Amino acid sequence: MDIQTIKNRFGIIGNSPQLNFALQVAAQVANTDLTVLINGESGVGKEAFSMIIHSLSNRKHNPFIAVNCGAIPEGTIDSELFGHEKGSFTGAVDSRKGYFETVNGGTIFLDEIGEMPLGTQARLLRVLEAGEYIRVGSSKVQKTDVRVIAATNKDLLQLVQLGRFREDLYYRLSTVPIRVPSLHDRPEDIHILFRKFAADFADKYKTASVQLDDEAKGLLINYPWPGNVRELKNIAEQISVLSEDKHITARQLSKFLQPYSTNRLPAVTGAQVSGGGPDFANEREILYKLFFDMKKDVTELKRMFLDMLQNPSGAAQDPAFLNGLKELKSGENMQPVYMPGPISASQNLQPVLVRNDDIHDHEEVEESLNIMDKEKELIIKALKKHKGKRKDAALDLGISERTLYRKLKEYDIDE
Secondary structure (H helix, E strand, C coil): CCHHHHHHHHCCCCCCHHHHHHHHHHHHHHCCCCCEEEECCCCCCHHHHHHHHHHCCCCCCCCEEEEEHHHCCCCCHHHHHHCECCCCCCCCCCCECCHHHHCCCCEEEEECHHHCCHHHHHHHHHHHHHCEEECECCCCEEECCCEEEEEECCCHHHHHHCCCCCHHHHHHHCCEEEECCCHHHCHHHHHHHHHHHHHHHHHHCCCCCCEECHHHHHHHHHCCCCCHHHHHHHHHHHHHHHCCCCEECHHHHHCCCCCCCCCCCCCCCHHHHHCCCCCCCCHHHHHHHHHHHHHHHHHHHHHHHHHHHHCHHHHCCCHHHHHHHHHHHHCCCEEEECCCCCCCCCCCCCCEEEECCCCCCCCCCCCCCCHHHHHHHHHHHHHHHCCCCHHHHHHHHCCCHHHHHHHHHHCCCCC
């Protein structure tokens, strides 16, 4: 089946080369029983790819089920996937079949596989290697013939290095990896998708389809779309319902788009995405970048102070120093800092104005920049800020409530 036929059948919109390549790989691997790992940001349509693979496979007439590993509590996920026996735990009043038993012969899609607990990962590995599993509370080994398609928006190799994901399971899952491109990586498809969504909602709500002028189209294409296709669809629906004028200008469109500040943490900013900056897979990568930049700032300040102390007369002839004096007059790009280290009685503690830009790493800093310590500190601050409310703290930190719960246990944080 060619790519265009697949697009028409499954409602895939777009002509991006990256999208076409991902669809081609999905079509080629569909008729096999190979395990597939789908990578991509949240909202890019990873589940649609799992449906394509199942529908084009020899298992298409057998069951298909999608399971969100991040939405199932850690204490019950084993029971959900593998079933349990009566009395195996509190509340187990009857025996229950798990998904690997009910979907036997079909396909199971494990979304957010990076959120799966380590104990469950070991059970899943056994299923992938031998097609065997054991119900919770049982000692009887059962067989299953299920094809596994997994998906994640995280960097699983980094989770392996952090000890949060099994290395053997990672290589077993990623027999065939498929990368679904983010919306900002396929700008040529953004307006096409918007027009399709706008037409669908116009038909749904019995109204005229919205049209964008040239400036609005440019704004739409240059927006970072952190929520990807899901966010674009939501915006199209909002405009279709709330806008009385169906001819949308850039000013009108901007009211529906979320403002993104370059100082917003730990989220990835639009400037970083559209400007070719790092594409962070999860919150740890963002924190690494933040603390590395802080380290460079402190290192450069130490170097400048040492140079000034060792050669105070030469500082006055330094072009960078003279430029700093000019900036001092205008007050631009400057901030006050205080000289570190012991101060003699003859010295007056005066603020020194230094440049914020052109930071270079010249020497190592002795202070601790351990990522685990900083992450624990941020979690404690968030909990204090929201008076112990996990849901609000997790939202502020940019992680799921389940991830926050796991980190509380990991760092032994007393709420």
